[in-house]
Every structure is written in structure tokens, then in C-alpha cells.
Amino acid sequence: MTATSPRTLADELRSRSDAELAGLLRARADLLSPLPGDLSQLATRAGTRASVLRALERLDTFTLQTAEALAAAPQPCQYPVLAALLPGGEEQLPGALATLRARALLWGRPEGLRLVRTAQELLAPSAARPSGTGLGPTLAETASGISPSRMQDLLARTGLPPTHDPVSALAALAALFTDPARLGDLLAGAPEQSLSVLDRLAWGPPYGEITARPGPHLRWLLDRALLMPTAPGTVVLPREVALHLRGGRAHRELHPVPPEPTARAVYEPAAVDIAAAGAAGAALAVVEEMLGAWERETPAVLRSGGLGVRDLKRLAVTLDVSEPDAAFWLELAYSAGLVAADGEADERFAPTPDYDVWREQPPGRRWVRLATAWLAATRVPGLVGSRDAKGRLLAALGPGLDRGPAAELRLATLRLLAGTEPGHAPDPEAVARRIRWELPRRLPEEPRARMCAATLAEAELLGFTGRGALASFVRPLLDGGAQDDRAQDDRAQDDRDREGEAAARLAPLLPRPVDHVLVQADLTAVAPGPLLPELRQAMALAADVESKGAATVYRFTPGSVRRALDAGWTAAELHAFLAARSRTPVPQPLTYLVDDVARRYGRLRVGAAGSYLRCEDEALLDEVLADRRTDGLRLRRIAPTIVVSASPPDTLLARLREFGLAPAAESTEGAVLTLRAEPHRTPPRTAPEPAPDAPPGADETLLSAAVRAIRAGDHAALDTPRAPGGRTPGGRVPDAAGPPPRTPAATTLRTLQAAARSGALVRIGYVGADGLAAHRVLSPVRVEGGFVTAFDHTADEVRTYPLHRITGSADAGQ
């Protein structure tokens, strides 16, 4: 800054260094798009209401309180004046001012601090928007509507000499109110009740209601400008008086220091890491199980988007977790790009190709992918099952779950955990308090507390924390986003490095996959840890899962063994698999079970055939099969006396006869069919309709109507000569001007029916395809089934009109 004080924000921005400007643009990213043309434009944009609101939302409690105090102080404000408004915050004040200045909410030298005008307007106390300070408007603001005589009256009551104009009167009063000694003297003379009224209003809200005839204690205050009327029946305590009563404090409670997140418990950092790694391992298993389940049965996408409640319930049962947890895992996989809707006509959710890539990665990497997706996600799974403002149910994976501040709050919460000593599990309440201090305006109280609690719960589920304390392997992920000037590429590389480090730190903590199971005589097998993928698939096929967790308990049942056989295993392969993979001797009952199931397996065989050939004489069948001419019949011998063929019976019969054999056909009951086939018949059919090239003859009524119409047209033509080359309906239709007739439907019907009988002309209003009612002149022929068939004089042809589009009818007259 130069010695001369800047005149405007733009002026000051000009004097800032490039780094400072870059800092501003980083903190208020909205100023970047579109890129401002010059610094004046930047200053203007920084002063727009939307941008200032965004900036204010991202201030911590003390910085916000500083801004509020500044807004309540006279502008420009001297540093000592501001400091006096914030007693107790002297130490932190320079920092808060630096933040405000860095975000371009504040400018000016310490002897003339100025809040950006928009911020001033947003934060200054006004009747419409109560301020965080609880202060009211200034005396000058409240006195704007007061008559000069009343002004002089106030001066007289407060014991000030009269002045000759309201402005100087106001100045005199303000001088009195800002002089603690004189104001103190004045208040010393106040009645007890008046003082208690002031006390009630001192910390805000500063507005009070009075009756039309206020009591003497209120009168006393009103007469001395200690209470100022704002509207009929409402009074306000002027800011100067309130500040005096508060001893100069702008806030009742100043929070210069963030509340420390107190530890709920302290654990060994190593124990925390192990617990968190356990959860991380479980998270991978859950996501894999969930998507594995959806590989086979893909749930449908609701028409409004998202997953149906029933599918979510089913998933929760499959995963053996609560529904909210199931929604969390789903949203996590969705955010990580592992599951999505397939976009087909009959849209369904299914794992993405990325899932296959992910599945092949080492566990540490897999977890980091989920973790980074969670850190950046703005979708809030906790909203699943609630309703939006329009009362629509919010579905998992559906629209309407995004909440902008979610990622920011999550990161703030996790950074807070990262700030505690390793192994310290902070009290969730304390965390919520701290987050409220850090981002007091970012979200309303209740959703913020909910999101904060959800973050802690989800962090535990995902393995960010173990027993409530942050795991060490997570820290590299949270160190990111450091505000620096490096190029985008460098930062991306840095992100990759940090992710790699997190994965590397996590990997050794994850349970090592085991390559064996322990098979026991009660037909259970225990996998004492996560199994290698191919072993897990094999076990899932050959045995039923009884218990899940770090270990898996399987049970062999006849059904599960049969399933393995169905999948193409042989009993010998199963025995070999068990012997190879079981660390304990395979118990006799299991060996017996496998053999017993295998013995029965496939004793009954099912297949498809077009026809069969049965013969008591095996030699004859040998002969048929040996005959090369039968190759095309695809004959297969399934028993000594039975041969099946893929051909239909009649073909088989015909071909065999060609070979000089004499086969007989059998019915489904086994009886020999007589060979004479039934004469061939079609199903019942109707004769075709004749299609003459002339139209069918008209009936009498139509004919008479036509004649009538022709006559009527003739009448019209006689009256008005037809324009060459076209019809002039206006001339032919009597009284076509004016609005189309409107009559009740019953009347219309009656009129039309009468006209059909009598052959009279009727004028109707008809609503066309364009939605407009137009005139038609008809000679009705028939009125039936909601339609009127008539000769339309307007169109010169016989037409049918639906009755409901006829607005009304009137006698056309002649």
C-alpha cells in the first residue's frame, strides 16, 4: 500500500501484489468466470450481492463477527474503534481483518477501514434483516421520519439546548449518545422500569412493541430518544444506546477462538489404524459383494430415476446391513463410477466396465478409489427415503440427492480430525460445535449437524477412522488441495502421489488373503481370513455361506454340492479341490457327501427330441442306424430299443417308408395311429369382401340430404355469384359474421335432430383442430352415436362432426 489511502476497492486492488490477487481469485473462485477485464471490473464483480453472499458463507465465526461489528460501526472505521467493539478478540483481530481483506470484503488503511458496500448492506442491522450482533439501526437512521418540532422536543427533554435545524439537533443528540459520561448521567435519572425495558432490548432483538398509549416508563424513554418509534406500535433501541448499555461490545458472546474438539477417547494410534484398516477391508468386501449381486440380477431404474425402495430393501438384506447403510454403499459405488444405469430402453443398474478394472487393482488402490470418490462427492445418501420440497420420494442413485456444501463440510470435518493428535477420537458433539464455528453461515443449523454426524459415521464405515480417530493412512489424502501456485499438471501429479502413498500405507494393514480353508466334520469349512478371489468363487459355488465377516464360514450341503456338479465339476475334481485347499484332512462325512450326491447326480437325464423310434428288434434298429441314408435324420440311440431323432414324426415316417420300411405312428398315449391322415382344413375363415371400383350406393336419407344440400347451395349461388376459382363461404353462409352460436348441449342435440328430420339448414359453431370455433352451415342427415352426419354447405360435401366439438347451433334462416 502506498502512503496515500486508496479511494476505492479497485484502487486498493491495484496496489496489491499478484500473489495477493491470485489468493483472492482462489478464495472466491466465482470471480474467475467469466474472467474480469480489468481490476475495476474485478472490484465491481467482487461487490455483487451473490458473490459477497458466497464469500460471507465461507467465513468462520470470528471473521464473520468482525465483519458484523464493522458493519455496525461508522464507516470508515478506525482500527481502535473496531477493536473496542470486539473486546477479547484483540489478538485474533488482525488475522480476521487480513482474511476479510484477502477476500476483498474489506479495504482501506487501518485508520479508515471500509467494508465493501454490499457486505455492509447485508450485515448491517436493519428492520428486515436482524444482524448477528442484535444491534438496531443508528439514531440517524431511526430519526429520518421525525418532524423538526419533535426533534426540538427531544432536545429539550434530554436537556440539550435547542438548535435551529433538525440536522444539528440530530448531531447534538448523537454526540450525547456517543459520550459515555453524559449518556450515563442521563440514564442515571431514568426510572427503574425504564431501565429494565432497556436491559431487555440491549442484547437484541432491539425491537419492542408498545400500545397506543404507552406507560410513563416508556414515555420517559421515547421522550429522550432512547427508544425511537419505527412504525405504529413498534419501537427500536438506537444502536448508540445499545452499545453504551453493552459496554461497547458488538456481540454478547464473542468467539475469537475456535472451540477445541475434545477427545472422547484416546487409543493407541496403531490400534486405530488396525481398526480402520479392518473397516476398509470390510468396505471393499461389501462393495464387491453388492456389485457382484448386481452382475446377475440387475435392478430396474425407476422412471423418475434412481432405485426402487424394494430393490434397496433387497440389497440391504443381501448385504446384511441397514437400509441407510445400503444406500451409502450404493451411492459410494456410484460416485466412484463403479455402478451406473445402462441406458437401455428398459433401463437397469449394473456395474460399469470400470468395475472390472477396479476389481483387478490391489486392495489399497481399490480403497483409495472409493475414498477419493467419497471425499469429492456432493451426493448425500442420508437423504434417501426423505421427500423433496415437492413431496417426491428421493431414491438412492436418483436425482435430487446433491447438496453443494456436502464435500466442503466433509473435508472440513476430516481436516479437523486430522488436526487432532494421532489416536484421539474427538467427541462428535465437539466436532459439530467446531464445524459450526468454522462455517456458521454455510448451511442451516440442522442439516449441517446432520451432515457432520453423517460424515463421522461414514468415515467409520469406510475406514477413514477407526474407533472414532483418524487413521494415519488417510492423512496423505487430506493433505491435498494445498493452496499454491503450481501448475495444474504438477498438482495432478501430486494428487496421484498422495493417493499412491495412502494406498501403500494401507496395504500392509489390510488382512492378508488366505489360500486355504479348514474343513470340519460337521460339514462346515472356515476360511480364516479373506480368500483369494478364485478360491472364494470356487467356495461360493460348492458351499453355502453361513457367516460373513473377517472370516467366512461355509457349509456343504447336498444342494451346494449339486450346484458345483451343475457348474461342470466332477466328483473327482471336487475331492481334489478340497484336498488341495483344506489345511485339515478332509473329513469322511464330506467325502461321503460328495460321492453320494455325485452317485445320484444325473441318473435321470432330460433332453429334447423331435420324434422317437421304438423297436423290440434291436437288430432292426442296428440296421436303420447303419444305413447311410438315415444320416440326415440325426438319429441317436439312447437305449437298445429306442432311437430318437431331431426330425418331426411325419418326416421320419416318410423317410423311413422311402427306405422300404414299414413304420407305424404312435399317438401320445402309445396307440398306433391309423395312417390315413385327416383331410387338411384351415381354421374357421370368413369369405373375402368384394371390392368394386364404384363407391357403394347411398341410402335414401343421404340421397335426400344431398339433394337438399345441392338445392341449398344453388339458392346461395343464385343470391351471390360464386367467385371464380374458389368458394366464398362468407357469401354462401348466411350471417356468418359475429360469434359462433353457443347453446347448451341438449338444445344443440335437439336442434340437430329436428333439422335432420325436417331437412332444415342449421348454423353451428364448430371447434376445429386449431382450437378455434368457426361457423358451419349444415343440413344434418343423421344424428347418432355422438356424431352428426350432414351436408356441409361451407365445405360443399358430406361430413361427420363429433357432437362434443359443436359449440352450439342456431337456425340458419334462409
Place this chain on the structure above:
Amino acid sequence: MTGPLIVQSDKTLLLEVDHEKAADCRRAIAPFAELERAPEHIHTYRVTPLGLWNARAAGHDAEQVVDALVSFSRYPVPQALLVDVAETMARYGRLSLLKHPAHGLVLQTTDRPVLEEVLRSKRIQPLVGARIDPDNVIVHPSERGQIKQALLKLGWPAEDLAGYVDGEAHPIELHQEGWHLRPYQEHAIDGFWHGGSGVVVLPCGAGKTLVGAGAMAKAQATTLILVTNTVSARQWKAELMRRTSLSEHEIGEYSGTRKEIRPVTIATYQVLTTRRKGVYPHLELFDSRDWGLIVYDEVHLLPAPVFKFTADLQARRRLGLTATLVREDGRESDVFSLIGPKRFDAPWKEIEAQGYIAPADCVEVRVDLTDAERLAYAMAEPEERYRFCATTDSKRRITESLVHRHAGEQTLIIGQYIDQLDELGEQLGAPVIKGETSNAQRERLFDAFRAGELSVLVVSKVANFSIDLPEATVAIQVSGTFGSRQEEAQRLGRVLRPKADGHEARFYSVVARDTIDQEFAAHRQRFLAEQGYAYRIMDAGDVLAAGGEEELGGV
């Protein structure tokens, strides 16, 4: 990361028994986790609310439970499970039943909202009286059991601190001459006595009677013993006379035939639950003396009406004895709230390893039905199918062949269907004991069997329980009560009494292949398989072909 325990998210605990720390771990988790399965390599325990409350009742707190889980676990313990453990355990003891000097029995709370919640329950309302102050509600002493049961169902188990009446004193001494209580029996007695009331679970043949006698000697008071049937009652009587200072005239039998009420009275469930004109005339037995101890033998069979009476007996010490807490009717929680929590439990194999019960070789013999039998089975009515396949001729033939193979050994043939048993008895020339056999006749036959005069005995389900036949070494089960697991355990128990020569017992289950019989057998065997008694499965053809017993045993 090398602990012996794996904690699953479904609250089962898998314990690797061959691990060096397995014994320590078992001790640490036994107070709160139920042993569910104990096959050879990995034992499965389950953490249930009941088990956790049990542990609280025994003075363990959530911290200890969490510590045991975390310190022995191979993998990180799911946080949700730890939280759940702490929350569940915190529910115990919010309510307690206390003696009140003026009002008798009161339900007291340390957490008023809980009291409010339970008092609003329809189940609780009829059981409580006036509210003395915000924390105390009067409970009628006769509802002590009912309210405990109801509170348990509501998930707020009450701690019963109202104590016990001492009952009428009666001197009882154990005569430990030439024999001593085994260590586990002493543990069981101590565990019971410290807890006040509860259930002792020991395998068949492990000497539950002596645990009862030991408890009586501790109580030094008149005792009511409830047993399943008259033969069992007589055995109890004989055993008590042999092992304790009690003389014959101090022990009464209260059964269908005799109605003696003496300082120690042994009654059968059957007589207690006899109903005449809608009332239970023998119920007054409970009030006929000031009993200091009530012993329930075979508590897993406790009939429902006895539960009801037991609810009224909460001021008396109660000891339940059983081999399996498996109740086919699923009323395990009633046993917990009315008799008491499990005070002692020992895996069968552990006691076998100590040599107190005989090792047993369990063999399932699969019999192929003949073609004619298969056809008949396929056409049988659904309700007749089990009976048909359980009693086929093929089974009879293989049973006879097994008996001949074990000729000279004390053999029991156990079955469900009387016709089948009669036929077998006739073919083998062996006497049959069934429901209609008189008690005198039964005892005569059992004595002859014990003395070795009879080597083969055919018995129906009357001999499922409490029949002490120490020398039986071979049991052949030809049919059972559908899929009853506890019946199978009891039947195996018949041959588990340790043999004089340390001989291995043999238990055959003859099963018709590919029928419903095979399914029921698989279900029945599950309990024993989970106790570590692995069944070998043999084809009947192999049995018939086997040259001699050596070959058979060596499979």
C-alpha cells in the same frame, strides 16, 4: 494379528482350538459367549444379549468383554459390534428387584425413563402394584418370576437382588469314600452356588446327579428334585443313598405310584403335570414343605406347566441340570429367566479328554432299500413316509447283523416304533422295554442288563433319559423322533458312561438311504457333530461284507 479368535460381524466368534492362546481365549470369552459348535478345528461361539446379561449377572462388565474380544482377535473387531456389546450390557441392571422393608418386593430403577417405558408395557402392567416413588414400584412376590420373564422379553432384564429364603434346614453330607467329586463337578457346584440359581450343562454320563448332590450338601436344606420319570427317580434315590449321608427314610418318591413327602423328595414331571378337572392336583407339593433347593433334572425337557409353577418359586434356589440347552420348542430364554442363567458348561470332548466319559465312535449306516421297498416308499402317503422308511425290513436285517457282530457286548437297540422294536426283539430273542412295561419289570430288566445276564436290550424312547446303564457299550438306533437333536444326544449319552476297561463306546444310527429318514438323521446328528462327535458314514453293504469287528472299527 495372530490371535486365535475371529470376530464375525454376525456376532459369532470363531476360535481356532489348536492355537497356543486358545485356552486363555476360551476362558476369557466363556462368560459371555455361548458355545454353539465345537467340531475339531474351529469352535463357534455366539454373542447373544442373553449371554451378555449372563456375564453382567456374574459381575463382568462391558469393558472386560470388549477387551477380551479386542485382545484375542486376529482381525480388527467391527466397531459396530463393540458398540452393540456395550449398549446391550448397559441395559442390564437399570432395573432391579429388591426386598423392601415395608412393601415386600419392589422393582427399582436407576434410570427413570426405562421404568416409564416398561410400566407402559401391557405385559408389565398387571404384574406391578402401586408406585411408591419415582424410582420404585411394588411387585407382588408371587409375580417375581413373571416380571423377570416379561422384562427380559422387553429387553430390560432385571437384576434379582431380592435374595433367597433358606428353607427348612436339613443336614446333608457327601460321603466321599473311595470316590471324589471330579474337578469339573466342583466347579459346577461352586459356579451354581455363587450365582444363587442357574443351570449346569454337562454331557450325559458326566455325573450330573453328583452335581445335584453336591448342591444339596451346600444348601443343607430340604430339597425337591424334579425328574423325568419313575425309573430315573429311583436311580436318583439310589445314588443319593450311596453318595450322601441321607438314609432311605429321608428320601421320598412322589410319583404315579407313591406319594411320599420327605425332607428330600423326588417327583416326576409327569405327576406334577397330571391334570384333573382342569386343575393340577399335585401342585401343592411345591408348598407342602419349606423347600430350600429345587433341582430340575433334564431341564431341556421341563414341561410348560412346570415353567408356570417355577415362576412362583423365585425366592427358592433353583438348580437346572441338562446335557443340552437345546430346546426343540425354543424356550431357552424362559429357562434363563425362571431357573437362572447357565452357570457351568463344558464341551463334551473336553470331559472325554479328561477320561470322565467314554470315547465314542459314531457310525451312520446307510441302508439301501430294496427295489420293492423304494417303490412302496415312493407311493406312501406323506405322513406315513417317515414311519415306512424308518421301519423297513432292510434296516432290520442290518441291525441284526450289527448285533451279531457285537455279540458278547452289552448292546442297546433304541427305536421309536413299537412294532419295529417288537419284531426286532422277537428276531433277536431280546426283551423289549416300552411304555406299557411296568416299572417293576423295567427295573428287573435293567438290573439284569447291568449284571450282564442280558446282553441285548431293545428299548423305546422311555429309555431316552436318565437311565444309568454303565456297561452298555453299543447302541443301535433304528428310528427316532423325526429330527430331534437332543434325543440323539441323550441316546448317545446311554453309552458314554466310562467303561471299566476304558473300552470305546459305539453308536450306530441305521438310516435308509435317499429317504426322509436320511434327512432327519442329518438334522439329528447336527448337535453331536457340533459337539465334535463326527459321524462316519458307512454303506450297509460294507457292514455286511466286513469280516469281523476289527475290520469294521478300522474303517
